[in-house]
Amino acid sequence: MDKLISGVTTFMNPAGFVEQHYIGAQTGRTVSTAVAADMKLVKKLQKQNKEALILVDLTEVTSTNLQSHKAAIKGMTIVPYRRVSIYGPLPLRILLNTLGIVADRHENVKAFATRSEAIEWLKKGS
Amino acid sequence: MVKKRFVRCILNISDLFESSTTRSYRKKHVIIYEGDPVSTIFYIKSGYVKVYNILNDGTERIIFIYGPGDVFPLSTYLSGSRAIRYFYVGLSDVKLLTLPSEQLERKIRNDIAVGETLVNYTVLINLQFLERIEILSVNDARRKVVALLAFLVIKIGTKSPISRLSIYLTHQELSEMCGLTRESTSIQLEKLRKEGVLLGKRATDINVTKLEALKSDMSIVI
Numbered sequence: 001m002d003k004l005i006s007g008v009t010t011f012m013n014p015a016g017f018v019e020q021h022y023i024g025a026q027t028g029r030t031v032s033t034a035v036a037a038d039m040k041l042v043k044k045l046q047k048q049n050k051e052a053l054i055l056v057d058l059t060e061v062t063s064t065n066l067q068s069h070k071a072a073i074k075g076m077t078i079v080p081y082r083r084v085s086i087y088g089p090l091p092l093r094i095l096l097n098t099l100g101i102v103a104d105r106h107e108n109v110k111a112f113a114t115r116s117e118a119i120e121w122l123k124k125g126s
Numbered sequence: 127m128v129k130k131r132f133v134r135c136i137l138n139i140s141d142l143f144e145s146s147t148t149r150s151y152r153k154k155h156v157i158i159y160e161g162d163p164v165s166t167i168f169y170i171k172s173g174y175v176k177v178y179n180i181l182n183d184g185t186e187r188i189i190f191i192y193g194p195g196d197v198f199p200l201s202t203y204l205s206g207s208r209a210i211r212y213f214y215v216g217l218s219d220v221k222l223l224t225l226p227s228e229q230l231e232r233k234i235r236n237d238i239a240v241g242e243t244l245v246n247y248t249v250l251i252n253l254q255f256l257e258r259i260e261i262l263s264v265n266d267a268r269r270k271v272v273a274l275l276a277f278l279v280i281k282i283g284t285k286s287p288i289s290r291l292s293i294y295l296t297h298q299e300l301s302e303m304c305g306l307t308r309e310s311t312s313i314q315l316e317k318l319r320k321e322g323v324l325l326g327k328r329a330t331d332i333n334v335t336k337l338e339a340l341k342s343d344m345s346i347v348i
Contacts, residue, residue, distance in 0.1 A: 066242065073238065090252060094204045095245050101234045102241040110206055 006030065006062075010037035013055065017122060018042060018081075021057045028067025035075035042079055051082035053122050057115070058088030058096070069099055076103035083125035086111040087118040137243055139197055142233050143169040143223040151216045158214040164203045167230050170196050173220030174282060174293055177212045178302070187262065188303040190255055191217060191281045193292075201248050201255070203227055218293050254280075257347070262305045270304040271314040272337070273346050275323070279332055286334035294330055 006024030008031075013019040018041045020034055042052040076084070076099065086096050086109070093111035100109035108125075112118040148171065151157055157168065157175060168175075170192055177190040177198070189212060192198050199210055234240050254277070261273040283289035295303075301311035318324045323340060325331040340346075 069242070070238065090201075090205060091249050093206060094201065094248050094252075097206045098204050098234065098241045098245050101231055102236065102238050104235050106231075112206070 008034035008037070010034060010041065012041060015119075016050070017053045017055045018045070019055045019057070021060070023060045025063045026061055026068040027065060028071045031068045031071035031075065035071060035079060038075065038079050038081075042081060046080065051125075052080065053125055054079075054081050054084040055115075055118060055122055056084060056086040058086055058092045058111075061088065061092060064092075064095065069095070072096070072099050073103045076100060076105045076109055081108065083122055084109045085118040085122035087113065087115050137239055139243060139247060140169060140195070140223075142230065142240065143225055146223040146225050149222050149224055151220045151222065153216045153218050155216045156213060157216065157220075157222070158199065158210050158212075160210060160213050162210045163208060164199060164210060165227055167200060167203060167225045167227055168198055169223040169225070170194050170198075171221040171223055174217040175220055176215050176217040178215070179212050186302050187305060188299070189262070190258055191278075193281050196251070197247065200244065201252055203230075204244065204248055261346075267304075267306055267310050267314050268317070269344055269346065270306060271300075271311060271318065272323075272340050272344060274300065274304045275318070275329075275332055275337055276341055276346060279334060279337065283332065288325065289332045289334050291330045291332070294328060297329075300329065 006026075008023070008026075009021045011019055018038060020038065022030075022034070038054060042054075045052045084105075086093070088096075088111065090113075093113065096109070096111040097106065100106035100111075103109070110118075110121055112121065146169070151173075160179065172194055175192045175196075175198065176188050177192065178186050178188045181187055192214075198214060202210055234244065257273075258277060261270055261277075264270055264273075278291055278295075279289045282292045284292070297312050297315065298308050300315070301308040304311060306314075315324060315329055319329075321336065323333055323336045325333060
């Protein structure tokens, strides 16, 4: 299978989280597509009376732009999740925590250095 | 309304501190202790603040200097860290504008222009931080001192061709900034003085053209 150069993969992981891996350069389009994929899985969970916990991997993101930031804020605002836990390098943690504040969702959206820290916080929301 | 805010130009960070309280600290006064919670964000109106940690052997290692117009500890706050990792101390007398972190949060909320400004500023400061930490880990005394001088020209120096540092730093302070003994630092400074990079007896005047040439020879990127 070819490796994804730029984009987002979204899936339900075995622990029951919605998991997303962002890879490469992120634009308004890639993030909006990811938000739509999120929405689909979150609605499925809602039908099962389950709250959505979303785990986001940003470790392979190479760049972002203003449009991708706006799309992320929109996603944080419209998707009915319980918590979004993000992990990745420091500049992206700073960016996502800031966007979380802009979206007024920083209590439910947090960014961490490692996957284990991110999962630990996500589990506290279940 | 929201759309209008989205297209607004990147603002000046100092605007966020309008009607903030001014606090004055004397030189050597501790402004933030390592381990303190991130409850207040500071904007430097005048003066300089050094950021340091204490090594296992008890020596002080100055990691960074903030000057007028800088904001701290913004990176720590926006990275989501609960506690401060370093000591922040007046390197000179300082005047600071203060903003409780909850108030800053209110100013960021629903305003992407503010968010983008703070993120861009923080990314820049983090790059300088990383460059400093990288230099501290190098095992080459000359390289450390040259890189430190380049950093000082940017942070506390006047514009070229002869940059004058705004504050006088002792050889002890300079050695704490480059992770060398005071003696090794003095030897390197003396060599640079003989080469015409440093001018005068005190290490406060720097020939920027010669410093740039040295940086280029040594592939130092600051």
